[in-house]
Amino acid sequence: MSDKITFMIDGVEVQAQPGQTIMVAADAAGIYIPRLCAHKDLAPFGSCRVCTVLVNGRPQSACTQPAAEGIMVENNTKKMTKMRANLIEMLLVEGNHYCPYCEKSGNCELQALAYRFGVMVPKYPFMFPNRDVDASHPDILIDRNRCVLCARCVRASRDLDGKNVFQFVGRGPEKRVEVNANARLADTNADVTDKAVDICPVGALLRKRVGFEVPIGKRLYDSKPIGSDIEAQKGA
Amino acid sequence: MGKPKVATTSLCGCFGCHMSLLDIDDRILKLIELVDFDKSPIDDIKEFSGRCAIGLVEGGCCNEENVKVLQSFRKNCDILILVGECAMTGGIPAMRNTIPLKECLEEAYINGPTVHNPSGKIPNDPEIPLLLNKVYPCQDVVKIDYYLPGCPPPADTIWQALVALLTDEPVELPYELIKYD
Ligand code: SF4
Numbered sequence: 561m562s563d564k565i566t567f568m569i570d571g572v573e574v575q576a577q578p579g580q581t582i583m584v585a586a587d588a589a590g591i592y593i594p595r596l597c598a599h600k601d602l603a604p605f606g607s608c609r610v611c612t613v614l615v616n617g618r619p620q621s622a623c624t625q626p627a628a629e630g631i632m633v634e635n636n637t638k639k640m641t642k643m644r645a646n647l648i649e650m651l652l653v654e655g656n657h658y659c660p661y662c663e664k665s666g667n668c669e670l671q672a673l674a675y676r677f678g679v680m681v682p683k684y685p686f687m688f689p690n691r692d693v694d695a696s697h698p699d700i701l702i703d704r705n706r707c708v709l710c711a712r713c714v715r716a717s718r719d720l721d722g723k724n725v726f727q728f729v730g731r732g733p734e735k736r737v738e739v740n741a742n743a744r745l746a747d748t749n750a751d752v753t754d755k756a757v758d759i760c761p762v763g764a765l766l767r768k769r770v771g772f773e774v775p776i777g778k779r780l781y782d783s784k785p786i787g788s789d790i791e792a793q794k795g796a
Numbered sequence: 797m798g799k800p801k802v803a804t805t806s807l808c809g810c811f812g813c814h815m816s817l818l819d820i821d822d823r824i825l826k827l828i829e830l831v832d833f834d835k836s837p838i839d840d841i842k843e844f845s846g847r848c849a850i851g852l853v854e855g856g857c858c859n860e861e862n863v864k865v866l867q868s869f870r871k872n873c874d875i876l877i878l879v880g881e882c883a884m885t886g887g888i889p890a891m892r893n894t895i896p897l898k899e900c901l902e903e904a905y906i907n908g909p910t911v912h913n914p915s916g917k918i919p920n921d922p923e924i925p926l927l928l929n930k931v932y933p934c935q936d937v938v939k940i941d942y943y944l945p946g947c948p949p950p951a952d953t954i955w956q957a958l959v960a961l962l963t964d965e966p967v968e969l970p971y972e973l974i975k976y977d
């Protein structure tokens with residue numbers, strides 16, 4: 561079809577529909593571009609920059625940047641992987657991430673990205689920030705120690721659940737996810753069946769009483785790196 | 797004689813990482829063919845008897861004694877390896893890092909719901925190592941050469957890393973062995 565866009569990712573020819581982002585086109589071609597804030601059911605947000613690729617040599621976030629005819633995209637190169645690993649390491653030291661007792665461990669996208677990039681330990685000093693937990697709701701809890709400010713919950717509650725339970729408050733290091741109520745999560749109309757609850761990539765928004773249900777070895781990223789599902793599409 | 801020496805220590809850890817080292821099972825016999833153990837809880841040698849090729853450190857630094865031991869490991873070992881999450885992130889003991897030390901001690905010795913302490917005093921004997929204001933990852937205190945993450949790192953991780961170092965091969969762990977839990 562003539563309205564198809566053709567461009568290159570790491571020397572491989574990829575096709576896109578007009579208006580598609582680089583990430584969506586790459587997914588369809590079985591090329592994994594690492595990501596954290598992007599989610600297939602949500603509009604792109606472009607906050608984490610983990611998906612940064614070089615488009616004709618310039619850094620762009622692949623989850624927001626539309627594919628264009630003839631562009632040259634650098635994705636899976638040493639330089640980009642290093643940069644992404646640095647971003648992941650900064651996110652790890654900026655919060656309080658103790659994977660050994662985190663319910664999300666093994667199913668966590670932040671941790672899985674660190675595994676995929678071979679991060680043994682962040683090279684930056686841990687900041688040990690003081691952050692709040694809101695466990696007031698009978699079925700859901702917010703642990704801000706692990707929040708990466710991806711806004712998936714904000715977008716999902718607003719766009720998928722039609723509720724607007726979550727919102728960001730503050731700026732810079734003070735920025736945090738808050739609830740749409742005077743006080744606590746329990747005072748909102750959040751419900752455990754909300755799409756927003758399961759969409760958190762990390763262990764910041766959790767269902768209660770299901771932690772550690774899946775045994776070690778059987779969890780999402782125990783044996784296969786994050787992105788393997790997309791890469792398995794290649795040539796399919 | 798002539799075998800490289802290995803020293804190990806548990807700082808602010810639970811000895812789980814040492815248990816994981818013992819979990820290499822009968823490969824421990826092969827390990828003893830390859831190395832001699834120096835200062836280590838495994839053979840109960842308390843002081844360094846000479847230069848060590850490899851030092852394995854479990855646990856982070858929560859008190860001044862931990863810092864001194866860690867510094868002596870750096871001084872006496874050619875290669876220093878952190879074993880397990882507590883050594884490289886502070887781990888579970890670092891939960892106290894967001895609470896002022898005074899509050900932690902008051903909760904533990906005075907205000908806690910199960911505390912029985914008629915004297916109402918917080919222990920302060922000079923024999924007890926002084927607590928640091930927070931728990932420090934070891935790489936914040938001395939230079940570290942290798943990191944083996946996990947809680948604890950699987951026996952295979954420790955084994956593969958040790959064998960690689962002792963045979964001059966690069967330490968490269970497969971995906972399944974890089975885990976933080
Ligand atoms: S949210 Fe992820 S990275 Fe953070 S502690 Fe939990 S498993 Fe580890």
Ligand code: SF4
Pocket residue numbers: 706707708709710711712713714737759760761762764765
């Ligand atoms: S709670 Fe989870 S989904 Fe919401 S912003 Fe934080 S990390 Fe993202």
Ligand code: FES
Pocket residue numbers: 594595596597598605606607608609610611612621622623624
């Ligand atoms: S995935 Fe693109 S910026 Fe987060």
